[in-house]
Amino acid sequence: MTTFVDRVELHVAAGNGGHGCASVHREKFKPLGGPDGGNGGDGGSVVLTVDAQVTTLLEYHHSPKRKATNGKPGAGGNRTGALGQDLVLFVPDGTVVLDREGNVLADLVGHGTSFVAAQGGRGGLGNAALSSARRKAPGFALLGEPGDARDIVMELKSVADVALVGYPSAGKSSLISVLSAAKPKIADYPFTTLIPNLGVVTAGDTVYTIADVPGLIPGASQGRGLGLEFLRHVERCSVLVHVLDCATLEPGRDPLTDLETIEAELSEYGGLDDRPRLVALNKIDVPDGQDIADLTRASLEERGYRVFEVSAASRKGLRELNFALAQIVGEARAAKPLEESTRIVLRPTAVDDEGFTIIEEDGVFRIRGVKPERWVRQTDFSNDEAVGYLADRLARLGVEDKLWKVGAHEGDTVVIGSDENSVVFDWEPTMAAGAEMLGRRGEDHRMETQRPxxxxxxxxxxxxxxxxxxxxxxxxxxxxxxxxxxxxxxxx
Known part of the structure; x- marks a missing residue:
């Protein structure tokens, strides 16, 4: 049964905003009480938050679809709809969030770090909020906006200072069990470690974390064995430790060959060339283990490696290895720039930014922009007053003037929005003026019958x-x- 998952595909959907309400106040002896429709509530968002108690993405492997709740619609009497509840998803420290194309959206490191994976839709305004001196009694309200929906990929990269790498059964799990309080599975057959194990190690005043990465074999960077699945867990480490088996009985294997093979796989994976390396010649307590260590030590030191002869069984050499790792980790931490306090970055709108763009594509004029696309989503096209209100908003933004300038003519097709979510119009230059033909635009026609x-x-x-x-x-x-x-x- 699967107990550890470090990569999942998740479909997240935020809640939709509630619709605004179009209502007129009714009371005895007050037939013209005015508009009192309330606003719709905002939809809930989907938020990813780091929790130190979570160590796997297994929960999302079993249920990969998550949705926040919708906002409630507004009501008469100036009653605002209830807000949708945010859906908070707790993820392990070191989770990387990507889109389906592989672009990094967020790198979540540190307890409490959050990322809004899907933003909830805004609630629509009721006719009370839409009333003004010119539009005293709106007979329409704005629709709530749909919440974001997207597919994301979450990958877990262990947040460890030291990574133990090496062939299966090289003794990595045994080392981490004696260096820390971790209790990984240990056996005398390959691939006993199927998940990365983390341990906390203390060396003097330095406390660091060490990761036992599942065994690598030739071709791991191309997907053989377990290496491709877990090589990402060494990306955040400050130092790599090659654990070389000095007591292997497999033909064609020796510590130098194992080192060259693992280095080739790390180089093929990429991004790890700048990490310092140490070599731990393990299992020197078994027969011939010390002899093999003595034969290979000089060759390794000639290649520039610091070599430590260790034994997880007798604990020989572990103290020296422990303090050497603590020194390198301390130097790496000191070399990192100090974390800056949170800054607010202001990006003022450009002077010539019109808020929208118009592109002609085979005789079709496509309008793109945050405001026009949002206004279209908020419009109830079954209501003439709402359509007139949209026309006025677009005219005030300058859309109609820009259409004239780019060569649009009456009857041309105008599209607002992207291909996936667009609204198509047959452009009428008098559209804004046509809204005025509705009478005193924005007033409830039902109230006209009461005036006599x-x-x-x-x-x-x-x-x-x-x-x-x-x-x-x-x-x-x-x-x-x-x-x-x-x-x-x-x-x-």
Whole structure:
């Protein structure tokens, strides 16, 4: 049963944004309450996060499709839709994220490092948010944007300081078991190590990690054996240790030949020429093992290698090897540049950037740009007011003027978006003006039917107010005349 996976293909899909709501406030004695449609909620994103407790990609091998939740649509009464929940996928330290073409999207190193693999769609605006002084009662709302969906490849590259490389059964697992607290499988037959093993080693004040890479054989860089699957695990290491078997019984093999074979495979794989090398002549405790080590040591030192004679069984030479590795790791860490604090990079828009491009392809005018493509996705084409609103947005952006300049004529085909997700129009130069023909564009036509009744109520109220004012004036005049008559009687 598979227990370790270091490469998976994963399909991730973010949640869609909720649609905005087109609603008119209804209340007794307030027939013209105005628009009160709420915005849709944003869709959830798919986020990859490094977790130090995760060591394999096995979980995603068994379930390679992951999707975040959608945002909820808005509702009347200015109620905003609920946000979709982000889907957080925990991955091992050292995970590299690539697209299907092999381009690196992210290199996740360090606990807590995150990468948004698929961005959730934005929720659409409700008609309350779309209202303005010119558009007091929109009869439409914007649609929510679909979330990103993509196929990614995740590869695990072990984050270790030291890599033990060598033929199968050279004793790498035995070495890592005595140098660290790791407990790899150890047996006297080839390919007992089927997964990279990691161990933590302490040498004085230096603590470093050591990786036991599964055995390499001739042709590993082309896919033979297990080498091609696990050679990536040595890419991050600061130093390589050739573990050479001084007690092999296989014909045609000796430490020098093994070293040349492994070096050829590492060179064929590429990217490891700058790593320092050490040689560990292993199994010197067995009969003839010490003799073979003595015969090959001088040849190895002539080639520039630092040689250590070791035995995992008797632990001879391990202390010297341990401190030599710690010294090289310490020097490599000191040579690395200090990590800079996070900086915000501002990239201002170019002065001549129009926000879109128009390219003619066989008489078809294709419009590409973040804003036009997003606006098209947000438009409900079954609503005339929404189409008019889109036309106005494109006209304000300068799309219609640019179409005139590039030679477009009435009836030409205009495409907005990419081949996979595009909208096709038969261009009408009066499209923006046609939106004005809808009446007072952006107002709910349902409210037009209520205006006569409203006007009648207002006229009745004005009539009542006028009658009341006339009556009060008459009363005041009558009171004045009565007082004048009473005064004349007293004088007489």
């Amino acid at each position: 009744a409203v006007d009648r109520r207002r006229e009745k109220q004005k009539g009542r107010d006028a009658a009341e004012a006339e009556y009060l004036a008459f009363e005041a005049l009558s009171s004045g005349r009565q007082a004048s008559i009473e005064g004349d009687d007293e004088d007489s």
